[in-house]
Amino acid sequence: MSRASDVAETAHRRDIRNRWLLSAPALVIIFFAAIGPLFVVLLYSFMVKGDYGDVKYWQFSTEGWFGVLFQRDIFDDTVTLADANIQIFLRSVRLSLMTTLATLVFGFPTAYFIATRPQRTREIWLFLITIPFWTNLLIRTYAIMEVIRNEGVVNSILLKTGIIQEPVQILFTDFSIMLGMVYVYLPLMVLPLYASMEKLDFRLVEAGYDLYATRFQVLRRIIIPLVKPGIIAGSILVFIPALGAYVTPRVLGGGKNLMLGNFIELQFGQGRNWPLGSALSITLMLIVMAALLVYVRSTSSSGASHG
Amino acid sequence: MARGFAIRPMPGFTFIAILCFFMLYLPVSILVIYAFNGAQSIAVWGGFSLRWFRTAMVDTDVRDAALRSFEIAAVAAFVATTCATMAAIATTRTTPYRGLTFKYAFINQPLMVPEIVTAVALLIVFSRIKVWTGYSGLGYLMAAHTAFCIPFAYLPIRARLENMDLTLESAAADLYATPWKTFQRITLPLLWPGVIAGFMLAFVISLDDVVITEFVKSGGQDTLPTYMLGQLRRSFTPAMNAISTVFLVISVVIVTIFFFISRKKD
Numbered sequence: 001m002s003r004a005s006d007v008a009e010t011a012h013r014r015d016i017r018n019r020w021l022l023s024a025p026a027l028v029i030i031f032f033a034a035i036g037p038l039f040v041v042l043l044y045s046f047m048v049k050g051d052y053g054d055v056k057y058w059q060f061s062t063e064g065w066f067g068v069l070f071q072r073d074i075f076d077d078t079v080t081l082a083d084a085n086i087q088i089f090l091r092s093v094r095l096s097l098m099t100t101l102a103t104l105v106f107g108f109p110t111a112y113f114i115a116t117r118p119q120r121t122r123e124i125w126l127f128l129i130t131i132p133f134w135t136n137l138l139i140r141t142y143a144i145m146e147v148i149r150n151e152g153v154v155n156s157i158l159l160k161t162g163i164i165q166e167p168v169q170i171l172f173t174d175f176s177i178m179l180g181m182v183y184v185y186l187p188l189m190v191l192p193l194y195a196s197m198e199k200l201d202f203r204l205v206e207a208g209y210d211l212y213a214t215r216f217q218v219l220r221r222i223i224i225p226l227v228k229p230g231i232i233a234g235s236i237l238v239f240i241p242a243l244g245a246y247v248t249p250r251v252l253g254g255g256k257n258l259m260l261g262n263f264i265e266l267q268f269g270q271g272r273n274w275p276l277g278s279a280l281s282i283t284l285m286l287i288v289m290a291a292l293l294v295y296v297r298s299t300s301s302s303g304a305s306h307g
Numbered sequence: 308m309a310r311g312f313a314i315r316p317m318p319g320f321t322f323i324a325i326l327c328f329f330m331l332y333l334p335v336s337i338l339v340i341y342a343f344n345g346a347q348s349i350a351v352w353g354g355f356s357l358r359w360f361r362t363a364m365v366d367t368d369v370r371d372a373a374l375r376s377f378e379i380a381a382v383a384a385f386v387a388t389t390c391a392t393m394a395a396i397a398t399t400r401t402t403p404y405r406g407l408t409f410k411y412a413f414i415n416q417p418l419m420v421p422e423i424v425t426a427v428a429l430l431i432v433f434s435r436i437k438v439w440t441g442y443s444g445l446g447y448l449m450a451a452h453t454a455f456c457i458p459f460a461y462l463p464i465r466a467r468l469e470n471m472d473l474t475l476e477s478a479a480a481d482l483y484a485t486p487w488k489t490f491q492r493i494t495l496p497l498l499w500p501g502v503i504a505g506f507m508l509a510f511v512i513s514l515d516d517v518v519i520t521e522f523v524k525s526g527g528q529d530t531l532p533t534y535m536l537g538q539l540r541r542s543f544t545p546a547m548n549a550i551s552t553v554f555l556v557i558s559v560v561i562v563t564i565f566f567f568i569s570r571k572k573d
Contacts, residue, residue: 260423281428
């Protein structure tokens with residue numbers, strides 16, 4: 001009797017050991033080329049900056065973290081808030097939030113449209129949303145650049161029709177960064193929204209109309225609450241990459257309008273302040289983790305309320 | 308009156324949706340059209356021509372970058388798919404055990420950290436290793452790409468494993484097949500579409516990467532996307548559109564194949 005359970009126990013242990021062995025290559029690669037280096041970044045954020053980039057090894061300092069929000073005057077050491085840094089933080093958050101909102105405004109009707117198509121055509125619409133998602137982000141950003149350049153399509157049309165006499169400067173503004181991000185991240189909003197709308201029970205919508213609800217009331221009181229997990233998922237999926245965006249602001253912002261991603265790069269390039277760059281990276285990661293936590297909380301609580 | 312009342316449509320939604328689809332494809336379409344522009348500048352249309360494709364093809368920088376992109380993507384996708392398949396088998400069809408959630412979190416981690424942060428982290432670590440070992444080959448890029456490709460390969464493979472019919476495997480076990488034999492003859496053939504799908508996603512993801520590659524590459528290791536990023540900073544010619552067009556066609560073909568493979572399972 002006890003022998004039988006021993007045998008079962010050993011088999012179970014062996015099974016678990018085999019499972020660890022099987023997953024080992026994936027875990028090792030991710031550890032060395034993704035997770036492990038993040039700890040090195042944390043360590044670097046607490047070191048003294050080197051004179052020509054890099055850091056002075058094992059000389060610790062909190063100067064990197066200090067530099068995230070504050071600056072010290074070179075002559076009299078007075079401490080002030082680093083306005084430039086705060087500007088970049090605020091611009092990044094503002095642009096990311098506006099991008100998220102814009103993708104939601106355009107993505108919601110699009111996802112609803114796809115979810116209400118008949119089964120066969122629905123797949124085609126979904127496919128049309130998926131294709132841009134898998135095509136190169138740089139190429140899509142470049143495509144937007146072509147359209148809004150001073151010699152681009154938009155300006156050419158406006159000039160030819162005589163609406164404007166001088167080309168409008170759209171490229172290299174905050175607006176062009178936002179436009180680019182909306183364009184690039186729209187599929188990330190539509191796909192999760194669609195996933196939750198697909199499961200929408202239209203009998204509830206019908207019941208709403210039977211009780212004399214207007215279309216707007218049905219949308220606000222029935223559809224939106226039911227697809228809320230999709231709205232949250234989509235918003236998080238857009239907000240996170242938008243906040244850490246590097247390529248889109250670099251190409252469409254023209255080097256003047258920085259976002260957090262470019263500011264971090266600057267510290268590792270011309271800025272030669274690796275500890276500050278590391279501290280900024282950790283800050284960005286913490287914001288993202290906080291957003292993910294909000295997301296996990298909201299999905300688990302909504303799951304519980306549905307029983 | 309009630310009969311004619313459609314419950315599904317919302318006013319204006321169809322219009323916005325069609326507008327969205329139109330706007331998603333318009334810029335890319337213009338980019339592709341101008342790749343066939345015969346004129347010297349991108350501002351004017353000079354008739355249909357393939358000259359920019361020729362210009363791009365004879366440019367050795369472009370050719371080298373393209374070959375490098377494919378080399379890295381092939382290696383990264385292959386290794387990532389192999390590791391992801393093993394990991395997927397290790398994390399499905401089991402009673403929850405200690406460390407299972409940990410494994411999920413670990414494998415999906417590259418999806419959750421902003422790319423720029425990973426890029427900076429790899430820059431720090433790899434630049435150190437480059438100094439220590441003196442090796443500055445493509446291995447670093449391949450390792451970095453493999454790491455962020457694993458979660459993309461893992462997802463479709465795991466989905467396939469979870470939806471698989473278990474009776475065939477039980478039948479094989481009843482007929483005294485060893486676990487390895489069962490895997491070889493039953494599980495793997497059934498899993499194959501998932502593995503191919505995973506490989507394709509990993510390949511496309513690797514091919515498209517800009518940020519991590521830009522930070523990890525050593526001198527003269529431009530891939531096609533980082534080469535293009537560099538060019539965008541200087542001047543751009545319609546040759547850029549030609550390169551982009553070829554790139555787009557490759558991505559679309561791979562994604563279309565992926566779409567049909569993953570659709571078949573229903």
